[in-house]
Amino acid sequence: MAWPVGAYNARMAGSAAHDIEPSAIRRRLRAWYRRHARDLPWRRRRDAYAIWLSEIMLQQTQVATVIPYFATFLQEFPEVADLARAERSTVLRLWAGLGYYRRAHQLHAAAQHVVREYGGEFPKTVEGLLTLPGVGRYTAGAIASIAFDCRAPILDGNVKRVLARLTASPASPDDPREIRRLWSLAEALLPRRGSGDFNQALMDLGATVCTPRDPDCARCPLARDCAAHLSGRTAEIPRPKARARVQPLKLTCFVVTAGDRVLLTERAAGGLWAGTQALPAGESVNGNGLRSVARELLPVAVLRRIRSWQPAGEVRHRLTHRDVTVEVHAAAIARVRVPAPYRWSGDGDHRVLPTVFRKVLRLEHFREFSGETSPK
Ligand code: SF4
Secondary structure, eight states: OOBHHHHHHHHHTTSOOOOBOHHHHHHHHHHHHHHHOOOOGGGTSOOHHHHHHHHHHHTTSOHHHHHHHHHHHHHHOSSHHHHHHSOHHHHHHHHTTSOOTHHHHHHHHHHHHHHHHHTTSOOSSHHHHTTSTTOOHHHHHHHHHHHHOOOOOOOOHHHHHHHHHHTTOOSOTTOHHHHHHHHHHHHHHOOSSOHHHHHHHHHHHHHHTSOSSSOOGGGOTTGGGOHHHHTTOTTTOSOOOOOOOOEEEEEEEEEEEETTEEEEEEOOSSSTTTTOEEOOEEEOOTTOOHHHHHHHHSOHHHHTTOOOOEEEEEEEEEOSSEEEEEEEEEEEOOOOOOOTTOEEOOTTGGGGSOHHHHHHHTSGGGTTTOGGGSOO
């Protein structure tokens, strides 16, 4: 059976009509996947907990970065109930460095939801999975198809690219109508059984062969099905996304030391680095002097002991939509009791701060401060 979406889009794009055959695509992709599937740790145990954990970590994060975090979480929390029982601060500490800290909050909340509402077993349907905090249609489809062999489609960046090229779609990948069309196509292509492997094969093809730049069409099992390849337009499909503007953000950060300890606090639940242990840092508001920013960010007991601030340098840090500049000021005092959420750092705490604060502590000014602070 020829599927009409391919013909429709190829004609729209001005090339010769081109039909795609779902059964041929399934056959070729499965054969390719048997030989070329990536050996990823979460594929060694196909249970919902491991798949969910990996999918949340992989959101906007590269596979190589995720692998050690995945191993640590499974070691610390072998089952979802272990994660649900953990202190939020422990989860955030283990997540440190992976970025997008909102995911860690949602991960913990979802584990508690699974235990509370589903007796510690992940729901087996897309609808049930969608009730978990932080789980959207893509993640639900991945868990349902891989762990429970549901006939559920997925559509991540890799799959979008493959399907857009397969059908030579001229549409923007951000266009809601195009997104709906690609979801329909992803669903229409699914086999009756083995959707998990089919979905993973599409992901792997997008990650390793049908790459954003210079897709390796000579090695692609779908080359004879692919309208973009057959019409020589792989370079222009999918249409490049409109780039989101990167906004500058200026922060003032205070590093207060007492001997070999540094003053830490907990970031607010919303916003950047939400809920993490961090150095006191806040937005520099125009016209506000250093003292007034310090008054907002530090406890009175500490402020009373600070005679003057020493400028310690500047750190630049790039987030997806923010270009962050951190102006750093330092002061050394005798250790005093501080109210929660402030506390003095303990051994190893510096290593689990979000990357931007680890960069701050690597400034020359803090060289002797601890082993962690020497510049790398
Ligand atoms: S033939 Fe080329 S463009 Fe088409 S799916 Fe394969 S790698 Fe991607």
